[in-house]
Amino acid sequence: MTAPQNGNSNPAPNQANPPAAEDGARVVPARLPAAGARRPGGGPPWMSAGMPVEKSMTFVPSAKRLLRRLSPYRGQLSLVVLLAISSVALAVIGPKILGHATDVIFRGVLGRRLPEGASLDQAAAAARAGGQENFAELLLKTKPIPGVGINFEQLGQILLVVLAIYVVSSLLAWAQGWVLNGVVQRAVLKLRADVEDKLNRLPLPYFDKQPRGELLSRVTNDIDNVAQSLQQTLSQVLTSLLTVVGVVTLMVWISPLLAAVALVAVPLSFLITAQIGKRSQKQFIAQWKHTGRLNGHIEEAFTGHELVKVFGRRKEVEADFETKNDELYKAAFGAQFVSGIIMPAMFFVGNLSYVVIAVLGGLRVASGTMTLGDVQAFIQYSRQFTQPLTQLASMANLLQSGVASAERVFDLLDADEQLPDPSPAVEVHQPHGRVEFEHVSFRYTPDTPLIDDLSLVAEPGHTVAIVGPTGAGKTTLVNLVMRFYELDGGRITLDGVDITTMKRETLRGEIGMVLQDTWLFGGTIRDNIAYGNPSATEEQIHAAAEATFVDRFVRSLPDGYDTVIDEEGSNVSAGERQLITIARAFLANPSLLILDEATSSVDTRTEALLQRAMAALRSDRTSFVIAHRLSTIRDAHLILVMEKGRIVEQGTHEQLLMANGAYRRLHDAQFTQAAVDLDGSAAPAGGIALAGAPPRG
Template identity: 90%
Template sequence: MPAEKSMTFVPSAKRLLRRLSPYRGKLVLIILLALASVALSVIGPKILGHATDVIFRGVLGRRLPEGVSLDQAADAARASGQNNFADLLLKSKPIPGVGIDFHQLARILLIVLGIYVVASVLSWLQGWVLNGVVQSAIRKLRADVEDKLNRLPLPYFDQQPRGELLSRVTNDIDNISQSLSQTLSQVLTSLLTVIGVVTLMFVISPLLAVVALVAVPLSFLITAQIGKRSQKKFIAQWQHTGRLNAHIEEAFTGHELVKVFGRQREVEAEFEARNDQLFKAAFGAQFISGIIMPAMFFVGNLSYAVIAVLGGLRVASGTMTLGDVQAFIQYSRQFTQPLTQLASMANLLQSGVASAERVFDLLDADEQVPDPSPAVEVRQPHGRVEFEHVSFRYHPDTPLIDDLSLVAEPGHTVAIVGPTGAGKTTLVNLVMRFYELDGGRITLDGVDITTMKRETLRGEIGMVLQDTWLFGGTIRDNIAYGNPSASEAEIHAAAEATFVDRFVRSLPDGYDTVIDEEGSNVSAGERQLITIARAFLADPSLLILDEATSSVDTRTEALLQRAMAALRSDRTSFVIAHRLSTIRDAHLILVMERGRIVEQGTHSELLEAGGAYRRLHDAQFTQAAVDLDSSDGGIALAGAPAQR
């Protein structure tokens, strides 16, 4: 994606419009339709002016005696001191003694009706084509955002609140769609209307046209000054919208914890604070941009009043016909109306561009290192994993893993233990290439994983996390997610091997039971079993279990240990565990502290060594007896005097 950043209105607007460039042909058609529609709409008042002239000419003709010439009538008026009336007669050219020509009037009105009907049809067709262009561009934008999300590295999502990211992908893109749909057609039509109206105003009366044009710089000055102030408010509005969404998503996702710890008031207070911030930003944006419309009406009414007075004087002096003045007044309205519409579109346009800035900021985010081309593949994977002097840190100034080396042989189970924050999960994330190394390399069967496609690498790895995640769908679909091409028999076999089958058959719909997005209609342990069945069905050459049995009961855990032993029998496994009872049979146990392997060996070897592993073991399996002395509230530990 382009590296340019969109932090101001004009660059962001240009970049947004460039997304319409693939539809040049349709855009040309839209412009032609708009030209034709506007041309017909603009010519209408001029023709209606002729109808007014027919009526006015008939009214004047009725007042003149029949049989006299127009020149005689004008001379008679001058003789009586009515010079202006004489000029009016010569300009209007009535036929003395003849009234309104209704046949000519009807013909003119039918022509105008036909013109306006055709103009409306062309305008509708233009809107239909434009809407298709805008929605196609927005569909492409959504696809680009989706593709971008798949190319972003995991650290980007670690740094972004989920609600804020969802707001950009949904609310902001919808706002861009609405803004483009409502403003592009209006802006194009308004600009063409201004050009056509100004042209005809100069044709009718250059003097009045100059008077009308005085309002243009004043209108643009007002719009520009107000627009500068409202743009900042619109950006703040959508930023606060994203933050409020992030808070709501977080609060409702963890609503059980909120209730358990009695934090409803704090959550509501935080919501009120963020909601007030959004209210102030939205109110400021809409209020400031809303000033544009009344200001434009005021300028337009001033121009209308001046034109009406000057036009009346010119009709009285005989320098203009009444129909031309009527047409000019209509044009003055048509002239100020598109300017007012442009001003009213300013708030929508600014809101859309503000959303576009946030979406472009997502599109401009640094992507993960691209896959190599050509990529290397492991033709016959055995699962040998080797860390060679690996170094990694999440933050440049915070060391985590430095110069780590280890080898996991094919078919072996490598257990990783250690205190919280020691780097256990980070180690397996590096194998998955969720993060890129700062130094050293990791090989799979002798092939550097950075020379492989991520899809190929991860296709060889099955992973069961401590935090389970199920998709909205049936239990069958969730298990089959590990291998979409699996048969019904293979899905059932995986479910039976991981003890999913025994609880699924007790459900009314069995494997067709629909799980909601949160997986709330099955227990935490059952969710864990389904994720293990998913990994079982994938049949990977490398298996990663990150505290995979943390949510199941002791009996089920014992059964799962047998299932996972069978699952690990012919593949390399990395097992992250806190309960040491689950890894006693591991071929190699790594004890990590602060990103370093401080001990490694088998269960019995590490116990005999009496080091860090022995301390972890004793902490779990050697519990002090606790005696509560109810008489004085003291607590006595076995082997220690009571503390009073």
Template identity: 75%
Template sequence: MSERTVPAQKPPAGSTPRRMPGGRGPGFGAGMPAERSMNFGPSARRLLGRLRPHRLQLSGIIALAVVSVGLSVAGPKILGHATDLIFTGVVGRKLPAGSSVDQAVAAARASGNNAFADMLARMHPVPGAGIDFSALGRILLLALGLYLAAALLSFWQGWLLNGVVQRTVLKLRSDVEDKLNRLPLPYFDKQPRGELLSRVTNDIDNISQSLQQTLSQLLTSLLTVIGVLGAMFWISPLLALVALVAVPLSVLVTQRIAKRSQKQFIAQWAHTGELNGRIEEAFTGHELVKVFGRQREVEAAFTEKNEQLFKASFGAQFISGIIMPSMMFIGNLSYVAIAVVGGLRVAHGSMSLGDVQAFIQYSRQFTQPLTQVASMANLLQSGVASAERVFAVLDADEQSPDPVEPALVAQPRGRVEFEHVSFRYEPDKPLINDLSLVAEPGHTVAIVGPTGAGKTTLVNLIMRFYELDAGRITLDGVDTSTMRRDDLRGRIGMVLQDTWLFGGTIRDNIAYGRPDATEEEILAAARATFVDRFVRSLPDGYDTVIDEEGSNVSAGEKQLITIARAALAEPSLLILDEATSSVDTRTEVLLQRAMAALRSDRTSFVIAHRLSTIRDADLILMMENGRIVEQGTHEQLLAARGAYQRLYLSQFSQALTEEDEPTDGAARTPAAAQGALSG
């Protein structure tokens, strides 16, 4: 069990106990971390800034997009020529053959049809001739070629962009993984595991999806707006101005709706992380939930958080979803205005029918990218909200860096010395004050005391999981703060009460701390720790695959494997945190013998709750409230009749029978209790 004294946080109603890495107790860190939300603009710029290493590919993507959009923009104008060719042929066939256009215009004006005369004068038809199908065929083939080339270039652009996005997300995942390895243990103490997992999995996946679906559309839409706008002004500045009236209205509507949806998306992903945390808690502690009959409370807490997620998700999707129909409505208004004005201009001969048709197509192409951007607003908002959460991890304070010129232990012997060490988890709540002790090479130092005394904290300080407030710890005379953490921890073997096995074979799990170990060395470590005894009975032996939860081996067998792992690493310093608590009595006796052999050549720190397991320790430290109140051998501390004796006798108080109790009502003294036990 962990013994760190940490400010208590009251878990939410219905929450399940959690087991944090390193043996931290139930309920630790159950509250949500304070989270500062960044604005959309800075977060989006920072996310796009991660694309800078791919500048060359991005330049190619932009070039392909420019050419592709340019070809697409030219299409309606060419099709407009085809429409003019068809309309001219139809009108020309109705005119008398052999007459000239001027005569047809004069005849129309003479009959009072001035609008038709103006249209004929602009069209230049050939009287009596029909549609020139050969010319029409060439125009249509040209348009087909342009559209086909645009599609191929767009496909190439999408392929390149997909590579850029996926490599960017790959780098982001690597950065987050590296960042997690650089973060200090206190950071993980304050983060619910489900919430942290949601940030490094769900949020990064959402960023990938958002970038993939929006970058290409945004680039294409921007270039399309520029190209189409230029073509519209070239055809008719008046109609272009009519179409542009819809732009500020569209921008205003989009901004108003986007601001409201951003808050909802941030809440959506925050609630997603919290819900994942609750699910992870309930799954990890499902046995405790059932034992204590808390299923209804857990279900109620889940339902409440799920309802909050539903409301946030519904609000985010609904609000952002309003943008697209709003843009379509504004686009339709623009379309009606262009059709009316354009029809009037054709009737008066100011424009050709093909130009009006091309302009209507351009107006659709002009509003379509705006509508696409509007429809992607929910993806953008969601992706940036996820990016904020990932950036919060990347911006977290890291552990202090290793020294540039680290100190090295010339001759490893395993001598550990605490020199006036002080440490506290919270600035206003001291835990360890001015502690000094020496562990000589080859000695076994047992650390005992009540819960919260600081036993696990002591060994965590040796491992440099936390930095000291004052004093120093030396290993073979070298200050551990001047060493690289990897060098320090490479000399230490640690077996925790909470076993950890990964999905793999038993052989791989044993060799985890020493991948280059030979088969004989692995087998020797397994035999020394009695792993070989039960592995031989398995059908696949050492090739038996352990699942991630280790459910196909017993708790005691898992502990045996972790002890074999420590034995194979051959550390100069060994830390055992109640390492035999999960094994049966007979196996514990065998393990005590194996541990005695394992500790013979190295310094060992043993955290023990069952005092019977550390009777042969060279030095026993009795801790209370972060202080060493007594130290000595087992016999010396019992003879002192102090705190150690009281703790020792309390473990056997349940063994006293009624006839052992005094009949005169007098309280039993520690000496009398000890005599009863020995009797």
């Protein structure tokens, strides 16, 4: 298959596409504004860069949709939950066992203070006799052995058990994180693959509208942010929720009264989180929207860096950057500040709960209704209880940021796709290249006519040249042959077969295209030529290069065909880039050839040589040649003169000159006089007058 040399079809200016519409059972792809289209209300197109097409989805549906992408990994997720439950259960039981160690120490301290040989009941009775009722209850609750100190052997056993519990809990937590990391990365891998597949199914008008920087931001930055958010939040959310459940269970077991005090903080915490989160979600959506806008501006500014310098627009570009950068700063500051309030608020609620529990616990120990170890364990649990709530609150900003990025990715995934290929599809066996337009109509917007009721026939082996002023619909005409856009009326046939009944891959595999805007990818010159036919041999590559005069300059390079060129092709000249793209089309050997001003960047001598090469390339195949320089199409079998989407004249070069019409005016403007207006009037003597140009001096 011969791929187009540039993803941008360069439709005529001032054209836009209507919104998508339902057409019976099929979805008609949205007509999106063409590159160069003016936005509503006036102003250049870059002023609307990054503007959202639809309103953002709400948080909950987006979060659910994001989590549904993890459903294919239910087995691994079940293992993650099992490991998390085991890890949290061991971590939660640790303070309770550690409380027994505190009781052993406290029991030993009390035992040393009691007279040796006396019974516990005697010691309690002596305390009551001395008016120490609470101390007596404490002795009966703690049960020390009078005269016996700390049992270090028992204490050591308890500490070893606690150490083993915490070690095993940490290992299980590590295993949980390892498994979950694999699940998240595979899910994000699938998301990237889905986005890549979606990009291949989107119609060309979608890319005409979207700034490249904005689109790249969704495909790279937003997906990376989704991955980071899932990785950090899923494990913490699961662990925190399980910790809360486990801690609450043990708190109720130890002391229902203190547990009730601690649980009062839960609804207060969730209320604070919900109220703040509701306000910060809008800020995060704005943050990523402004990130996309800024990326689009930077990509545009640096791609056209030379033009910015040439026209002295550096200050305007910098001012635009400052504006977008300031918008991003304000949105990011607002998002982080608002969501950042959650954690201090949660700390405040947790500290209030901690103080109340400590006071009540101390009173209950003094009254003998609880042991010191149980109070210590409960205080630890109160900290463990508020800590996961605080973690959940602190992750709210990260979770909201990830969901905001997911919304932008889902917006891309939900974009209207191009019409599917027919099934079963019709194939053209042994194509000859006869192309016929039958009453074709096409427009980018319903209220702006472009091509209406156009009919023409390109016979096999003939060269059809298309000329006319800018915006006449020349490039649009060949884009319709490639099915980059769908027709509004009529049909186009290839060897009598309607192209809409063919697979796009089959259709475009029979077409070679060389655009005025050359496209090369990062790789060697050999790889760029072989892109037209990946199965070509080295001899075939060299033959194509020699036929198109690429071999002449390649051999002067130190690495020859192994010379690596970057994506912009900045280490070769514009003419050399164009020669490489022509060689690529030559190697593809298509039955239908489309040349869109294919020699515009080469010098006059090379152009003359290329004309001979392309004459050989066009032999035995149908060719559509879009040209501005009429010298390149003198030998065309048929010349079409287009104005405002209509063919106003057609014929050979000599016939059109004799007709003395639009073609003659174009010809005379280039060859006969210094300057001739298209309406036939000559320009003032002494130079060419530019319409609308301000006077000099």
